Amino acid sequence: MMLLTVLKATYVKYRSLAIPQFRSLSFVCVLMLNVLISAAQSNGLHFDGTNDFVNFSTSITNLNKADFTIEAWVKTTATSxxxxxxxxxxxSWETGEKVFFLNSQGRPTFVGWGNDFINSSTAVNDGNWHHIAVVWDYSGSGTTGTPYIYVDGVNTTASSNYVANNDNLGTFKLGMPNYWGSEAPNFFSGSLDDVRIWNVARTQTEIQNNKDAELVGNEAGLVGYFKLNEGVANSTNTSTTTTADATSFGNSGTLTN
Known part of the structure; x- marks a missing residue:
C-alpha cells in the first residue's frame, strides 16, 4: 500500500542559536547565517516495493537528443x-525506454536503449535521505554529450557509454521497474521526495545551491516539479489519488497500487 506522508511545510535552511553571555551582535549574526540545516526529508511518498508507482500521462520532457536533468530525494535500503x-x-523491457534506477549495488544509474549507461560510484541504499541527480548535457548534434550523476551534490560519475538514441516517447512514472533482470526488475521500496524534471543540463553549482531549497515552480527549464506532500503525515491517505505538479505545465500524477 502506498503511504503518503507530508514533507516539511517549508525548507528551513538556517536557525537561530541561543548563545548566552555573548555581547557582540555581529558575531551572533555570523553564526546564525552559517548553521545550515540539511533539507533531506524525514517524510515523503512511501512505496511498498510490491506494486506502488505514480503514473503521469505525458513524457514531460525529451530524453533523446536534448539536455535534461532529473533530481530526487530518496530514502531506501533496496537495490535493483x-x-x-x-x-x-x-x-517487459521496451526499446527506447529510459530509467533512472538503483543498480544491484544500490548505486544511482541511468540507462537508455541497449547498454547505454551512466553509472555512479556511490551507493545510496543505507536507509538515509540522499539527493540524487542525473544530467545529460547534449552536444547539440549527433548522439554525443556529457553525462553526470551527482549524489548529495557531489559528482560521482564513474563511467558512461551513454548516447542520445531511440526514445519510445513513453510517459513518466515514479517507482516503476523496467523488468530487465540486470537493471531494475523491482518496484521501488522506500520513500521519494521532491522530484524535479528539467529540460536543461543543470550545473553542479546549480544543483548544490538548490537541492536543499523549495523551488517556486517557475524556474527556467523546470518542466516537472513534484513535491509529493499531499495527505496527512504517517497516514495511508486512501482518499488521495493524485500528486500535483508545482509548475504551470500541470503534469499531475496518479497514485497506483
Whole structure:
C-alpha cells in the first residue's frame, strides 16, 4: 500500500542559536547565517516495493537528443529498483525506454536503449535521505554529450557509454521497474521526495545551491516539479489519488497500487 506522508511545510535552511553571555551582535549574526540545516526529508511518498508507482500521462520532457536533468530525494535500503521511468508501461523491457534506477549495488544509474549507461560510484541504499541527480548535457548534434550523476551534490560519475538514441516517447512514472533482470526488475521500496524534471543540463553549482531549497515552480527549464506532500503525515491517505505538479505545465500524477 502506498503511504503518503507530508514533507516539511517549508525548507528551513538556517536557525537561530541561543548563545548566552555573548555581547557582540555581529558575531551572533555570523553564526546564525552559517548553521545550515540539511533539507533531506524525514517524510515523503512511501512505496511498498510490491506494486506502488505514480503514473503521469505525458513524457514531460525529451530524453533523446536534448539536455535534461532529473533530481530526487530518496530514502531506501533496496537495490535493483526503478526510481524515474519513461516508458509505455509494458510489463517487459521496451526499446527506447529510459530509467533512472538503483543498480544491484544500490548505486544511482541511468540507462537508455541497449547498454547505454551512466553509472555512479556511490551507493545510496543505507536507509538515509540522499539527493540524487542525473544530467545529460547534449552536444547539440549527433548522439554525443556529457553525462553526470551527482549524489548529495557531489559528482560521482564513474563511467558512461551513454548516447542520445531511440526514445519510445513513453510517459513518466515514479517507482516503476523496467523488468530487465540486470537493471531494475523491482518496484521501488522506500520513500521519494521532491522530484524535479528539467529540460536543461543543470550545473553542479546549480544543483548544490538548490537541492536543499523549495523551488517556486517557475524556474527556467523546470518542466516537472513534484513535491509529493499531499495527505496527512504517517497516514495511508486512501482518499488521495493524485500528486500535483508545482509548475504551470500541470503534469499531475496518479497514485497506483
Amino acid at each position: 529498483c526503478g526510481i524515474v521511468n519513461c516508458s509505455n508501461g509494458n510489463t
